[in-house]
Every structure is written in C-alpha cells, then in structure tokens.
Amino acid sequence: MRRGRLADRGGAVEREAFLARLRAARPVGLETGAPPAATPTSAVAPPVVEATFTADSPAVPKAAQLDRAALVERFLERLSELGATGAVVATAAEARHGLEQLAGERGWHTVASAPALRWDGAPWRWTDEARDAEAGLCEADWGVAETGSVVVCSSARVRRGTSLLPPVAAFFVPASRLVGGLGDVLRALAATDRTTPRGGGSAPAAPPLALPSCVSVISGPSGTSDIAATHVIGVHGPGEVLVWLLARE
C-alpha cells in the first residue's frame, strides 16, 4: 500500500495537495485560515419562517410565536399526521401508567431504557440492551411542534439503540422542552460551536464536545416506499412511536 503509513499519520501530503486544488479555483491573494465567521445566517434572524410552509395563508402565525397551548396542539396534530401516537399528561406518573397499561395489553416482557428513567414496580424487566426489548423508552431532549419530532441525544446514559432497535419507541417529552420548529433545535446545536474559540491561522479549534456524539431527530415511525412505491411502515427503525408530553414535569 503506497500510502498506508502516510495516511495513518494524517496524510499531510494528500491534505495539502487536496486543499491546494481547492484554493487554485479562487483568484490569488485569498486569505487562509479560519473561514469567515460562519455565514451571516447564524448571526441574523432566520430568514425562513417556521410554520407558513404548511399553512394555507401567509397570515398564519409562525410556530415560534404560537403560545404554549397552540404549540402543544400543533405538536399532537403533527404526531398523528406522522402515524405516531401522542398524549398530554400532567405528570410522569401518568405517563408511566399509560405505558404500563399498554404493556399489559401487548404482553411486553422487556423494556429498554436509561437507568435514570426506570421506576419500581413496572410489569416488565428493564434492560440496557435494546436489541431484544419489545419497547425502548427515552426522555426527549426536545419536542418539535412544527414537525411532530422528538430529539434524542446520545450520552453515557442514553444509548443510540434504545430509540432504534425495538419495534416500539416510547418517549417522554417535558413540555418545557417543546420548541416551534427544527430551526430552533439547529440554532441550539449551532450555539454549541459559538463557545469554540476561533482565531486567526489554521490552529485546530477546541473540540466542540458540548455537542453529543449523536443527535437523532425522530419524526414518527420508520417507513419506506422503495418497494413498488407502496408505503410500508416500520422498516429498520421502530414501526410504532408513542409520545407522552408531560405538562408538569
């Protein structure tokens, strides 16, 4: 392998040649180093509004301007359009009860979740290992009203597989974590890199470790139309998504 060792050391030669080709596309005298302070977007108000894509008239208010009640209503509406099940409950205890009831009907034996989310007396065995569980339960980091999405961040406590491998994915969403549109989530993620010092030169930036290794935006059950354009629900990911919005946390 001609470049085996070199590549392992970072492929400095390839990297320089590669970047030189990109620079050659530009007129001479270009600055190098850190790119222009992002693009103007992140600094100015987002030019794309949240809700009007789906509204019938431009007069419909942006999701960001909706009051809490309207936000909740929109969230539930979108969940049902996606084929997910959404419910508003006052407390986590009610949500737990709802899940237990369903588990009884379905005869679940095993539910995967992060240890912090578990409670005593559930009629199933708790597990870390999602691949054999009948359902996975996660607390969402965000709920997104405009798209009916829940957002889950991976961490030492929260595994990626919990919301992915079992046939049923259940989420508890604290109402305080409900935002208008995906743009709100993206701006929150973008804000994590603002803490990163960026100076002149091409010195490597400090690691933006505030950002989780995996952020999953989940909008309803998995699906495909790849077989003769027939819509099939439930492919590799869960075929069923249940969301409890916790009004009081």
Place this chain on the structure above:
Amino acid sequence: MAGVSAASRDRANAASRGAFDARVERALGDEALQRVLRDGQDYVQDLTAPARAQPDWPAALDEIARVRGATLAHLDRYVEQFASNVESVGGRVFFAADAAEARRHVVGLARERGVRLVVKSKSMVTEEIGLNPALEAAGVEVVETDLGEYIVQLAHERPFHILKPAIHMPLDRVRRLFSAAAGRDVGADAHDMAAYARAVLREKFLAADMGITGANFGVAATGSVVLVTNEGNGRMTTTLPRTHVVVMGVERLVPTFADLEAILKVLPRAGVGLRTTAYVTAITGPRRAGEADGPQELHAVIVDNGRSRILGGKYEQVLSCIRCGACLDVCPVYRKIGGHAYDAVYSGPIGAVLSPLLDGLECHPELPFASSLCGACSEVCSARIPLAEMIRELREDAVAQGFAEPQWRAGLGVFAAVAARPRVWRALEALALPLLRLVPLDSARLRGRSPLAPWTRERDFPRGEGRSFRAAWDEAAREMASDVREPGGTASDAARSAGGSGGRRGA
C-alpha cells in the same frame, strides 16, 4: 483529449451515441417502464405541489442558494475547518483526490481491521467511486441496507433515481428477487417483502464489522455529519458496527447547523412532499468515553474526484446541489428514457450536467443533448442551479471540443457557408421549395428508411407550402413602402407590427 485523433474521437463518439440510442430505444419500447415513469412523475408532482405553492417557498430556495454559494466561495477553508473539527472529536480524515484513492483507502481500512461484512446506508458518492466492487474484490461482503439499494444490489443494477433507486421495479420483479435470495416465496405483498428484508438486514446490521454511509451534509463548525433517512438504516449503520466510514463529496459542507434550516425544510418536501423524513441524524465523532453504543472509530473520506475542477468555473453552481431529486421528477426526457439510459451514476438533468463534468465529456458526449432545454429543471431546482442553461452551455463545450456528431458539424458548416452568401441561398431556396412541396402530407413514408427517421417517428416533416419567407417578405416590404407614402401613418404602424423592426428595404 490531446493526442487523440479526430477520427478516433469521432468513432468513439459515434459508438457512445449508438449505445445511448440503443438504451433509449430499450426504455421507450418497455411499456411497463413507460407506465412506471409516467405514474411516478405524476405522483411526485401531486405530492410536492402543495409545498411548492406555499408563499415562502421561493425565499427558502433563495436561502439554500445563498448558503451553498457562500460555502463554495470559501470551500477550501470550510474543508479545513471541518477536517480539524472531525479530528478534534476523535475522528480521522482522509483526503482522496480521485475515486481510486478513495477506494484504496476504504479497502485499506477494511483490510487492516479484518472486516468481513460491511453494511452500507444509501450513498451516491460510493456509487460514483465504485466502492462496492473494490471491497468485494478484497473479499469483503457488502450489503446495501436502504431497501431500494438492496433491491438494486440483488438485481445487479445501478440506482435508477438518485433518491428512489428501485422506483422502476415492478412488484413481481422485487418478489422474484427476494424469493430467489430467500430460497422461498416471500409473498406478493409489499409489506411481507419489507418484513423479509427487515429480518435479513437486521442480522447483517448486528453482524457487520464496518458501516459505510455517505453524508447528506457535513457541518464545518462542528465536524458533524448529517444523515437524512426514512428507514432507519442510516441510524443502524452508525449505531451497531464498530467502525463508521463516511464517504463524502468535498462540496457537501455547510458552515454551521443553523445553515441547515432551509435545506432540511426543503429537501424532504421537494423530494417526496413530506414535511420531514423519519430521521435526521447528526453524528459528531465516534462514541465518547462511557458510551455503550455507536462506532468506536469514525473515518471521514473527503472525495474530490473532479469537483475542484468544477469549482471556480462557469459550472461551479452545480456543486450547490442538495440531491433532492426534483429535477428528475419534472424532466420530460427522464420521464421517457428513465435513469438507466443515462448510463451514469447521476441521471436526469443534474446528471446531464454533473456526469460529463465529473467523468469528462468524452465519457458522456451525448448527455448534454439528452434534454429538451424546456427549463423545468431550472425552475424546480431547490438550490436554484440553472441546470437547463448549463446543459446548453455544455453543448457548446461539446461542439467546441469536437464531440458533436460529424453530420451535425458538416451540416452546420454547409449552412454557415450558404447563409453567408445571399445569392447561393436564393438559388438553393428556389430549388428547395418545389422539392419540399413533394413531402407527403402524412410523412409516414419518410419513416424507417430515411436518415430523418428518428426525428420523423414522433413528428411530421414540415411540408413546403405557399411561398418562401423571403418572397413573402419582399412583397410585404413593397406594400409597406407604398403605404408610408400615403398620409395618416396608421398603415405604417400596422406594417411595423407585422414586420418586426419595420421594412428595412422599404421607403
């Protein structure tokens, strides 16, 4: 093309066109395919029309064009930033100048780790670099896990559509493919077939040593890779195998997460009319300390493969493409010939521009001509790429570089010579008109034998009728001249509007 004689180029060119024509003929003659193409486009139009009718839609497309343009304007620095951020969160970066380097690197990664099974989530750039055959040649089993790609892989075909790889496959063919793979009949129902594929592929996910994905987008400010999927295979591929390899075109970057807002809004709506896909996944480095799943290693392979040649030139904007597939779904040519006739990784209008630019015009001399230049692609493009204008521009390049068909070159040469000599023109005109009057009203008789046959199959050859334009013009000019001499002036106004710029020989 230095060192290649004009004659050998013409021969290669003619062979390429002949093969293209044969592929087109095959598609046109396949009634089932014609139905699928027609219904498929109509269906997507119905799905996407409501979003396109929204008052904010144009502003969202403008925003995408702005973000992508701003990224390309400083691409070198965003690439550096992306790479250093990937490394700062524990990932490795490899810069591949071309397809061969990219293949060699990924095969090397697989070899070093003793990888036996690779699961892949849908990626056009890995098609572009021919990764699967290279891995298979190295003894690695490669399994495509997007259902469409899985079907296409079983059929040993290439994706028919950049977004919907198996859109051309009728249900009974998928059933035969799956049944052959299963060794039993998987049933006639799409749900049963999906259940079969899910079970088979779940085992593959659990057993795979390496997951390979593309990147819908890379975020320069954080070194994150963003995947937009519906089936969950992208998440599986980045959750279960211990090594994750991301292969991405160098132009796939955006500066920050905030810059993805308009793109993530438009992409699913433009492609399939959905408000959102089931999953948008942002991966930043491999799993962190203490995490129980996710890959232990992440390797980003950033691929140039011709893109730096496009950057900074008149086709730069084509690199703004977000791969939504909208141009394929409105194109009247794609509607008739389908994806395989292009014989390129990227088909449809985006392919007619991108494929010759990436592979060289000599590989696809016919693609700039596989367009009616109707402009529908430019109109729908989510990134405001002037695709039709670029296709026209590429035709100029093709002619300038000698890739036009010899008979066109000869014909246009004759036209230029004659048009520059009014007397010769008049003489030929006097000869031609009586001949053209002999064209049968139903020009069916021209079909089959004449060299015009491919053209007259779909149209009637125009029959010579009445006088020539020049004779009519001369008479109009004479009338105008006599009209202007009369007082009043209204007649001359009428003559002006009838004669365009006015009688240039009159008065």
